[in-house]
Amino acid sequence: MPKSDTATIPEGVPTIRVVAMPTDTNPAGDVFGGWIISQMDLAAGTTAAFRANGRAATVAINGLVFLEPVAVGDEVSIYTEITREGRTSMTIHVQTWRRARHTHLTSKVTEGDFTFVALDANRRPRALPEIKPGDAPVNPQI
Ligand SMILES: CC(C)(COP(=O)(O)OP(=O)(O)OC[C@H]1O[C@@H](n2cnc3c(N)ncnc32)[C@H](O)[C@@H]1OP(=O)(O)O)[C@@H](O)C(=O)NCCC(=O)NCCS
Secondary structure: OOOOOOOOOOOOEEEEEEEOOHHHEOOOOOEOHHHHHHHHHHHHHHHHHHHHOOOEEEEEEEEEEEOOOOOOOOEEEEEEEEEEEOOOEEEEEEEEEEEOOOOOOEEEEEEEEEEEEEEOOOOOEOOOOOOOOOOOOOOOOO
16 A cells, blocks of 8 residues: 555655656656666665665565656656565565656655565575664665
8 A cells, every 4th residue: 555645745765866768658658657666676675785784686566556657857756765674574665756857846656665585695585684773774864
Protein backbone atom coordinates (compact mmCIF):
# COMPACT_ATOMS: atom_id res chain seq x y z
CA MET A 1 0.00 0.00 0.00
CA PRO A 2 1.25 3.51 -0.68
CA LYS A 3 2.55 5.17 2.46
CA SER A 4 0.65 8.33 1.72
CA ASP A 5 -1.47 9.62 -1.14
CA THR A 6 -1.84 13.07 0.33
CA ALA A 7 1.71 14.04 1.29
CA THR A 8 2.57 17.44 -0.13
CA ILE A 9 6.28 17.20 0.49
CA PRO A 10 8.60 14.28 -0.24
CA GLU A 11 9.19 11.74 2.51
CA GLY A 12 12.63 10.17 2.87
CA VAL A 13 16.15 11.13 1.96
CA PRO A 14 16.97 12.53 -1.50
CA THR A 15 18.90 9.71 -3.17
CA ILE A 16 18.83 10.21 -6.97
CA ARG A 17 17.97 13.22 -9.15
CA VAL A 18 17.95 12.93 -12.93
CA VAL A 19 16.37 14.63 -15.98
CA ALA A 20 13.99 12.49 -18.08
CA MET A 21 15.25 12.37 -21.68
CA PRO A 22 13.57 11.49 -25.01
CA THR A 23 15.27 8.08 -24.97
CA ASP A 24 13.32 7.26 -21.76
CA THR A 25 9.85 7.42 -23.36
CA ASN A 26 7.24 4.81 -24.23
CA PRO A 27 5.55 4.70 -27.66
CA ALA A 28 2.95 7.23 -26.45
CA GLY A 29 5.62 9.81 -25.70
CA ASP A 30 5.41 9.77 -21.90
CA VAL A 31 8.31 8.56 -19.81
CA PHE A 32 8.35 4.76 -19.68
CA GLY A 33 7.25 3.31 -16.34
CA GLY A 34 10.02 0.72 -16.50
CA TRP A 35 12.61 3.49 -16.66
CA ILE A 36 11.09 5.08 -13.54
CA ILE A 37 11.12 1.73 -11.72
CA SER A 38 14.78 1.21 -12.63
CA GLN A 39 15.65 4.63 -11.16
CA MET A 40 13.73 3.69 -7.99
CA ASP A 41 15.53 0.33 -7.82
CA LEU A 42 18.87 2.11 -8.21
CA ALA A 43 18.00 4.54 -5.42
CA ALA A 44 16.75 1.82 -3.08
CA GLY A 45 19.82 -0.26 -3.94
CA THR A 46 22.09 2.62 -2.97
CA THR A 47 20.43 2.87 0.43
CA ALA A 48 20.39 -0.93 0.85
CA ALA A 49 24.09 -1.31 0.00
CA PHE A 50 24.95 1.41 2.49
CA ARG A 51 22.90 -0.21 5.27
CA ALA A 52 24.17 -3.69 4.41
CA ASN A 53 27.73 -2.39 4.16
CA GLY A 54 28.06 -4.53 1.04
CA ARG A 55 26.14 -6.35 -1.61
CA ALA A 56 22.35 -6.44 -1.49
CA ALA A 57 19.78 -7.69 -4.00
CA THR A 58 16.17 -6.76 -4.70
CA VAL A 59 13.93 -9.63 -3.63
CA ALA A 60 10.50 -7.96 -3.92
CA ILE A 61 8.75 -4.80 -5.04
CA ASN A 62 5.34 -4.24 -3.46
CA GLY A 63 2.57 -1.69 -3.61
CA LEU A 64 3.98 0.21 -6.55
CA VAL A 65 1.54 2.84 -7.78
CA PHE A 66 1.79 5.37 -10.60
CA LEU A 67 -0.11 8.53 -9.71
CA GLU A 68 0.66 10.73 -12.72
CA PRO A 69 2.86 10.66 -15.82
CA VAL A 70 6.37 12.02 -16.18
CA ALA A 71 7.21 14.15 -19.25
CA VAL A 72 10.47 14.54 -21.13
CA GLY A 73 12.51 17.31 -19.50
CA ASP A 74 11.02 16.76 -16.02
CA GLU A 75 13.46 16.75 -13.13
CA VAL A 76 12.88 13.37 -11.47
CA SER A 77 13.82 13.05 -7.79
CA ILE A 78 13.85 9.77 -5.87
CA TYR A 79 13.59 9.65 -2.07
CA THR A 80 14.26 6.58 0.06
CA GLU A 81 13.54 5.59 3.64
CA ILE A 82 14.20 2.27 5.39
CA THR A 83 10.87 1.34 6.98
CA ARG A 84 11.58 -2.23 8.15
CA GLU A 85 14.60 -4.32 9.02
CA GLY A 86 14.63 -8.10 9.44
CA ARG A 87 17.59 -10.39 10.05
CA THR A 88 18.94 -10.24 6.49
CA SER A 89 16.33 -8.13 4.70
CA MET A 90 15.12 -4.57 4.75
CA THR A 91 12.17 -2.76 3.20
CA ILE A 92 12.79 0.64 1.69
CA HIS A 93 9.90 2.97 0.92
CA VAL A 94 10.65 4.84 -2.30
CA GLN A 95 8.91 7.96 -3.59
CA THR A 96 9.40 9.55 -7.00
CA TRP A 97 8.63 13.23 -7.51
CA ARG A 98 8.68 15.35 -10.66
CA ARG A 99 9.30 19.01 -11.33
CA ALA A 100 8.37 20.32 -14.77
CA ARG A 101 11.49 21.85 -16.26
CA HIS A 102 10.41 25.50 -16.27
CA THR A 103 8.30 25.61 -13.11
CA HIS A 104 8.64 25.44 -9.35
CA LEU A 105 5.75 22.97 -9.06
CA THR A 106 6.55 19.50 -7.79
CA SER A 107 4.29 16.49 -7.45
CA LYS A 108 4.56 12.86 -6.40
CA VAL A 109 4.34 10.50 -9.36
CA THR A 110 5.15 7.07 -7.95
CA GLU A 111 5.83 5.24 -4.70
CA GLY A 112 6.37 1.69 -3.55
CA ASP A 113 8.16 -0.64 -1.18
CA PHE A 114 11.39 -2.31 -2.27
CA THR A 115 12.70 -5.23 -0.21
CA PHE A 116 16.41 -6.00 -0.37
CA VAL A 117 18.43 -8.87 1.08
CA ALA A 118 22.06 -8.46 2.16
CA LEU A 119 24.18 -11.08 0.38
CA ASP A 120 27.49 -12.76 1.15
CA ALA A 121 30.20 -13.68 -1.34
CA ASN A 122 28.23 -16.80 -2.30
CA ARG A 123 25.08 -14.76 -2.98
CA ARG A 124 23.39 -16.19 0.09
CA PRO A 125 21.52 -14.06 2.67
CA ARG A 126 23.80 -12.41 5.23
CA ALA A 127 22.77 -10.80 8.53
CA LEU A 128 22.53 -7.03 8.43
CA PRO A 129 25.47 -5.53 10.29
CA GLU A 130 24.76 -4.14 13.74
CA ILE A 131 24.62 -0.35 13.95
CA LYS A 132 26.99 0.80 16.66
CA PRO A 133 26.99 4.14 18.44
CA GLY A 134 28.99 6.62 16.41
CA ASP A 135 28.34 4.90 13.07
CA ALA A 136 27.34 7.14 10.18
CA PRO A 137 23.57 7.55 9.84
CA VAL A 138 21.90 4.92 7.68
CA ASN A 139 20.45 7.60 5.41
CA PRO A 140 23.15 10.24 5.26
CA GLN A 141 21.75 13.57 4.11
CA ILE A 142 24.64 15.02 2.17
C1 LIG B 1 17.58 -12.90 -2.31
C2 LIG B 1 17.76 -14.41 -2.24
C3 LIG B 1 19.22 -14.77 -2.08
C4 LIG B 1 16.97 -14.88 -1.00
O1 LIG B 1 17.09 -16.27 -0.97
P1 LIG B 1 16.10 -17.14 -0.05
O2 LIG B 1 16.50 -18.55 -0.20
O3 LIG B 1 14.69 -16.72 -0.34
O4 LIG B 1 16.52 -16.65 1.39
P2 LIG B 1 15.70 -16.74 2.74
O5 LIG B 1 14.47 -17.59 2.61
O6 LIG B 1 16.71 -17.07 3.80
O7 LIG B 1 15.19 -15.24 2.95
C5 LIG B 1 16.11 -14.21 3.19
C6 LIG B 1 15.35 -12.99 3.56
O8 LIG B 1 14.61 -12.54 2.43
C7 LIG B 1 13.23 -12.37 2.79
N1 LIG B 1 12.42 -12.68 1.62
C8 LIG B 1 12.54 -13.76 0.81
N2 LIG B 1 11.62 -13.70 -0.18
C9 LIG B 1 10.92 -12.55 0.04
C10 LIG B 1 9.82 -11.91 -0.64
N3 LIG B 1 9.27 -12.44 -1.74
N4 LIG B 1 9.36 -10.74 -0.14
C11 LIG B 1 9.90 -10.18 0.96
N5 LIG B 1 10.95 -10.74 1.64
C12 LIG B 1 11.44 -11.91 1.17
C13 LIG B 1 13.01 -13.34 3.93
O9 LIG B 1 11.89 -12.99 4.71
C14 LIG B 1 14.33 -13.21 4.68
O10 LIG B 1 14.30 -11.99 5.45
P3 LIG B 1 14.88 -11.92 6.99
O11 LIG B 1 16.20 -12.64 7.05
O12 LIG B 1 15.04 -10.45 7.25
O13 LIG B 1 13.84 -12.55 7.85
C15 LIG B 1 17.19 -15.12 -3.51
O14 LIG B 1 15.78 -15.04 -3.51
C16 LIG B 1 17.73 -14.49 -4.78
O15 LIG B 1 18.89 -14.63 -5.11
N6 LIG B 1 16.84 -13.78 -5.48
C17 LIG B 1 17.27 -13.07 -6.72
C18 LIG B 1 17.74 -11.66 -6.35
C19 LIG B 1 18.00 -10.89 -7.63
O16 LIG B 1 18.63 -11.40 -8.55
N7 LIG B 1 17.47 -9.66 -7.67
C20 LIG B 1 17.48 -8.86 -8.87
C21 LIG B 1 18.78 -8.20 -9.16
S1 LIG B 1 19.48 -7.35 -7.77
